[in-house]
Amino acid sequence: MVLSRLLSHDLPRSRWLALLLTLLVLGLAFAPFLFPGVKALNVAAKVLIFIALVVSFDLLLGYTGIVSFAHTMFFGIGAYGIAISASALGPTWWALVVGAVGALLLSFLLSLLIGLFSLRVRAIFFAMITLAVASAFLTLASQLSDITGGEDGLTFRLPELLSPGFALMEEDFQGPFGAVPLNGRFITYYLLFVSVVVMFLVMLRIVNSPFGRVLQAIRENDFRAEALGYRVVVYRTLSNVIAASFATLAGCLLALWLRYNGPDTSLSFEIMLDILLIVVIGGMGTLYGAIIGSVVFLVAQSYLQDLLRWLGGLFEGLPLLPALLTPDRWLLWLGLLFVLSVYHFPTGVVGKLRERAAHKATKEST
Amino acid sequence: MRDFDWKPVALVPLLAALALPAVGSGSTWLTLTVAGLAMGLIVFIIASGLTLVFGLMDVLNFGHGVFIALGAFVAVSVFGGLNAYAIADSFWLNLVALVPAMLAAMVVAGAVGLVFERVIVRPVYGQHLKQILITMGGMIIGEELIKVVWGPGQLALPLPETLRGSFLLGDASIEKYRLLAMAVGLAVFAAMVWTLNRTKVGLLIRAGVQDREMVESLGYRIRRLFVGVFVAGSALAGLGGVMWGLYQQTVLPQMGAQVNVLIFIVIIIGGLGSTLGALVGALLVGLMANYTGFLMPKVALFSNIALMVAILLWRPQGVYPVANR
C-alpha cells in the first residue's frame, strides 16, 4: 500500500516489467559494490542522470504531446549554473546552491517565455523554433567564452566532501566483486542516486495528478480540452516549465558528477537525440520507460566499441565485415539501433511488456 | 494570377534596398548582393528536395543531409575519373565533367533514396517523432557508410578550370561559379513549379498527407507516388550536394549534418511545401548572411534564426503556407 502510494498507484502492471524494474533499481542502488571500476561507475551515474533528464522530457513528449528540441538547453543551463558558480565562487557548498538556484531561475524564465510565445503555433513549428533556439543557445554558449569557457568549457572543483581526494575510510571496502574505494566519488554517486529517486517519484506523482491527466487530454485533442474549460496555453506552458526545471536539475547533477562542463557535454543536439531514442526504447508516456531506456541505451553506447572490437576480432580476414565491425564505425551500429528500436518497439519495452500482460489477462478471463 | 500575394517576394528586393545605404559602397553592395543571391539559390537547390519531402509529404526527414553529402562525394569520384576534362581550359570540356557528375549524383542519391524510403521512412508515415528518430538513424548510418567508402577525412573538390575566378564589374567582383549556380537554381525552381502547379501531383501529395485512405479510395496509388516524390527529393538533394561541394571546394562526411538546420529554416520560412516560399526563404537567408556578415559579423551567426523568428511573427505559418498543419 505504501509502495503503491509512493508510486502514485501507477504500478508497472506486468509481472515481468515489475521484476525488470526491481532488478535495475537494485542494480543502480548497489552499483558501486556490484560493478567496481571507474568506467562502470561512470556508466551507472550517467544512467541516473539520464533517467532524470528523460523523465522530464517524457512529461513534454509522452504526456503533453509537445516535441521540443530545446530540452538540452535547460540541461545545459543546469550544468553551466554549477560550473560557472563553482569556477567563480570556488569549491564551496554555497557556490553549488547559488549555481543551482540561478540556473533554475534562468530556466524558469526562458521556458516561460518560450511557452507563452510559441506554444500557440502548430506542433511542427514549435519543434522547429525550439530547434533553432537551442542551436542559437549552443552558439551563444561557445561565444561567451569569458563566462562559459567557450568551446573549451569549464573544469572546476567541488567541496571537499564530493571531491575524489576525500576518503570516507582509509582502506578500500573489500566487496565480493572487488575493492570499492569509499571516497568523494562514492558519496557523489549516492547523492545522485537519492536525488534521482526523489525526482522520479515527484514526477510520477505529477503525471498521475489531475493536472497530469489534463495534459494527456490536451495531447489527445487540445481543441476539445479548451472547450471543457482548460486553458491549453497555461497547461502547456506549465508542463514546459516543470520539464525545464527538472532538466535543469539533471544538468546540475551532470556537472556535479563530471566536475566539468562544456557546450558539447550538455548542449549538443546529439544528447537531444539520445533522449528521444531512450524515450522510444523505453516507451513514450510511461515514466518507467525512462529507467529501462536509459539503462539499455547507455550500456549499449558505452560498451558498443568494446563489443565491436571483440566481434571484429572474430571476423578477421573476411572481406568488408571487418571494415564495418571496427570500433571506429560504432556510430553505424548506433544508427542501426535507432532504426531497429523504432521498428521493433513501437510502444517501447514497457508498452510491449504491458501488452503481453494484458493479453494474458484477457486470455485467462475467457 | 489575380490575387497573387506579392509581399513575400517583395521582401527580397526590399532587403537588398535597405542594405544599400547601410553598406555604403555601391560596388561592395553589388558584390555582396550577387554573392547572397547566388548562395541563396544554392541553398534553395539543397533545400528544394526537402520542400517535397518535409513540406509536402510531411516527412520530418532529418536524414536529408546525407543525400547532400552523398551527391557531393559522388561528384568527387566522377571528377576524379574525368579529371582531364575538369582541368581543361574550355568551358565545354568542363561541362563534360560537370554534367555527368551532376547526373551521377542525382542517380545515386535517388537510388539510395529509394532504399531509404522503403526501409526507413515507409513504416513511419504520419508519425513525426518516429520519423525524426529513424531518419536520424538513417543519417548516422549513411554518414558512416560514406566514411567506409570514401574515408573519414575531407576531400578536395576543385572547381573546373573555366569556372574559377570572377567577372569584374568596376570594383565589384562576381564569381563565375555563382552565376552557374544561379542558372541551375532557377532551372530547378522552374521545373518544380511546373510539375507541382501544372499537374495533379502536388495536389495528390497534399491530399495524401491529410487522408491517405481517402486518396486511395479515389483510385490513386498513393504509395507509388510517395516513393516517386521521395526519390525526386533525394535526387535534388544529390544535385544540391554537387553544387554545395563545388561551392566549398571541399567535401566532408559531416557536410549534410552541417546544413540540416539551415535547410529546415528555409523550409519553415517558406511555409512548409511551397516552392516559391522556399526560394524566397533561401534568398533571404543568403542575402541576410552576406549583409550581416559584412555589417555585424557577430550577429551573422544568429541572422538565420532571427530571420526565421521575424518571419514567423509576421506570418506564423511561413510566407506561403501550403498546408494548415
Next chain:
Amino acid sequence: MLQTSNLTVRFGGHVAVNAVSCGFAPGTLTAIVGPNGAGKTTYFNLISGQIKATAGTVTLDGRELTPLSAPLRTRAGLGRAFQLTNLFPQLSVRENVRMAVQARAGAGLDFFRIWSDRKDLLDQADDILRTVALADKAEARAASLPHGDQRKLEVGILMALDPKVYMFDEPTAGMSVDEVPVILNLIRRLKADKSKTILLVEHKMDVVRELSDRIIVLHNGELVADGEPEAVIASPVVQQAYLGINPEEEVAA
C-alpha cells in the same frame, strides 16, 4: 439570460453571421434552424468563444463575455456539444467524461493528489455514463465506438460540464432511430429543470417541433424569423428556403 447583441463575424468578404441580436431565457429551449451554411454553427462558435466576433457582444446574466477566451466562457457557464464529433480519441469513455467533471470541479491544477483518489469525480462520471446509456462501454477507447455512440458520448461530456447554457449542434445526426429517444429524453429532463437555457441546432423538423418552445431562423447569417414553433414553421421563409416546399426557389444566394 444569455444575450447576443449585434453579433457579427466576417471571413474575408463573407459575412457568416450578420448582426444577430437575440436573448435566450433560462428554462426555455430555443431551436435554431436554417439551411446549410446559414451560420448556425458559426453562431454557436461566436457564443462559446471558438471564434472571435468581428463586432457585437455576448453577455450571460448581465456579464460581458466577449473578451473572454473559450475556456473562460466555459467556466462562466457555457457548455457546448459539437456538430462534428470531437472527443479524446485514445482515452477511455469514462476518462472522456471524467475530464469534463474534473474541469467543472476546477481540479485541473492539482499537482499533488493522485487522480484516482478523487472518488467523487469518478462516481459523477459513472453516473453520467449511465444517463447516456454508455455505462457498459466505459472502458472502451472513444475512437473505437461506432458513430452513434460517439454522439452520445459527446452529449454525455456536455452533461458532465453541467453548464447554465446548453448548446447542442445536431445531437442526433447519424444516431440510429432507437437511440434517438435516449437523447431526446435527456434534453426533456434538462428542460424540466427550468433553470437551464437550451439552444438546439437540428435539421430534423419532427424533433424540433416536439422539443422547442421557440424557433429562430438563420438565413445567410441573418436572423430572419423568431417565434412560436408552429408559426415559424409555417412562415414562407422556412417553407421555401429551408424545407424546399417550393423547389423553384434557390436555396442560397
Next chain:
Amino acid sequence: MTQPLLTLEGVHTHIGAYHILHGVDLAVPANQLTMLLGRNGAGKTTTLRTIMGLWHASRGRITLAGQDITAKATPDIAQSGVAYVPESMGIFADLSVKENMLLAARGARSIDGIDTQRLEWIFDMFPAMKKFWLHPAGKLSGGQKQMLAVSRAIVEPRQLLLIDEPSKGLAPAIIQNMIEAFRELKVAQTTILLVEQNFNFARQLGDSVAVMDDGRVVHSGAMAELAEDSALQARLLGLSLGAHQ
C-alpha cells in the same frame, strides 16, 4: 430482380483483436439502390470499408461484376468504378472545393477536363459548391462538407457508389435535391449501396433493403415490403419507424 453487381458471401472482418463482421451475406442488384440499415454499431460502416478494401476480410468472398475483389488493394477497387463516401466524409481540409473535386475526377488533368454539364448538374443540386468553389474545404459548414463528399463521388460516372449516411446534417431541402439526384443516377445505370439512419429518406429511395445487426445481415428484401410492415420494423430496428416523420 436483376443480376447482382456486388455480392458478399460470408464475410468476416477483424479490426485488431476485435471480430466485427461475423459472416455478412449481401447481394446488391445492378442499377438499383440498396439501403443498408441497422442500429449504431451493427457493422454497416465496417461492411462498406471492407468492400472498399480499407479493411480486409479475414474470411469470405466479395465479388464485383463477377470479379473477385476480396484481396484487391483500395486503388484498384476504386479504379474498377467504385466511389466511396465515408462516414467521416474524408474531406481534404487544406484543399479548396475545386481541388477536392479535381482529385475526384480521375480522368481530368485539369479542371477544364471535367464534364461541364455534370458540374452544372451538381451545382444545381448543391448551390453551395459553386459559391464556395475556391474556398478551403475545411472551412465549410458541416452540411456543406457533406455535400462536397457526395459531389466528389458523383463528379464522374461510376458503376457503384458506396455512401455512408449522406443525409446527416443536411437541411430538408437539400435532402430532397439529393433524392432526386440519386434517382437520376439510377437511370444512368449506377448502382448504389447506401447506409442510412433517416428512414424517411430510405423509404423514398430504396429499391431493396438489408438490415444488419451484430455484424450480420439479419434481413434482406424489397424496401416496399419493410416500409409497410411496422412489426418487422420494430423487430429489426428496435422501433416502429412510423413514429418519426
Next chain:
Amino acid sequence: QANKGEIRIAHIHSKTGPLEAYAKQTQAGLMMGLNYATGGTMMVAGKKIVVIEKDDQGKPDVGKSLLAAAYADDKVDLAIGPTASPVALAMLPVAEEYRKILLVEPAVADSITGDKWNKYIFRTGRNSSQDAAANAVALDAPNNVIGVLANDNAFGRDAVKASKDFTKKAKIVHEEYLPVGTTDFTAGLLRLVDKLKDQPGNKYISVVWSGAPTPFPKIAEMELDKRYGIKLATGGNILPAMVAYKQFPGMEGALYYYFGIPKNPVNDAMVAEHYRQFKQPPDFFTAGGFSAAMAVVTALKKTNGDTNSEKLIQTMEGMSFDTPKGTMTFRKEDHQAMQSMYHFKIKADPAFAWGVPELVREIKPGDMNIPIRNKR
C-alpha cells in the same frame, strides 16, 4: 607496481567524430615511432610496451572519463593524447588526481602548458604560440601590411594575440574573426579588402583557420592578388587541405611538418616506413605521434623501464630526444617540447595534387622566443 613486465600506455584520441582523420594519423605515427624507437621489439628494459587505444569522440567529458578509467581500471603507466584542445583541457586535472603523466599530442592550446598546466603534463606537439611565432617570423618584414583572418574562438583569438606579440616590424591593420562553420566568406573578405586595399607596401591576408569549410577557395575566386596585390599567407595543414594552396603559387608561411622538408635519419625512416605501410607519404599529425613515441621511449630507456611518475618527470624535464623534426627538448619550466618550424614557399607541382611547400629556411627553437605562461 601492478604491471610487472609490461609498460602500459593509453592513447586517447578522437578515433571517431570530425577529427577522425587527424587522430588516425597520430595513432599511425605513434605505433611507427614506438616500433622505430625500440628497434622493432616493442620492449624497453625488458618490459613490453602495450598501447591501449581509447576513443574520446572529440568530447571533453568522454575524454575525461576515459583518462580516469585508463589510469584506474586499465592501470596504465602514462597516457598520450588527445586530438582536440578542449578535451585536453578537461583531462589535465585527472592526471593530477591520479598522479600520472599525460603527454599531450597534438592538442595545441597555449593554456595546456600555460595557466591550466600541472606538473604531470608534457607536450610534444607544438603550441599556438610556436605556430604564431613561426608565421610571424616568416611574414615579419618592415614593408609588410597584414590583415588577419581567424576563427572566432579561443584557438583563433589566442593565435592572433600570439602573432601580434611576435610581429615587430610589419603592421597589422585589421583582425577579422569568423565563426567556425562559416559558409560564405565573401562578407568577411570584403571587410578585409576594404581595410587593406589602399595601404602602401606588401599587403597580406594572414589566415589562421582550423576546420572545414576553409576561406582559401573564396580568396582565390576573388582574385585579390590580381586586383589589389593582396597576397595570402597561412601556415601548414594536412595534405587534403593543402590542395587549395595549389592556387597560390609563391605563397609563404611557416609550417610544423611536411614530409619533404626535414632532413634527418628519423624522418627518412618514417617516410620510408609510411610509404611501405600505407603507400602514401606521412602527414602533419603522423610526425606528432612519432615524436611522442620517441619521447616516451627515450625517457623510459633513461629510467631503465621504471614508470614511477616522479622519476619520469625528473627524467623528462630538460630531456632532448630525436624526432622526425630533428631534436626536441622538453623545457624544464612548462614541459613544452621546443622544436623547429619551417618557413616555406608554395610551388604548384603537377605531380602532386596539393601545393608543394618548399623550404625557405628552418626556424630553430632559438629563433623564436616562446614565452613561459604557466605558474609553478
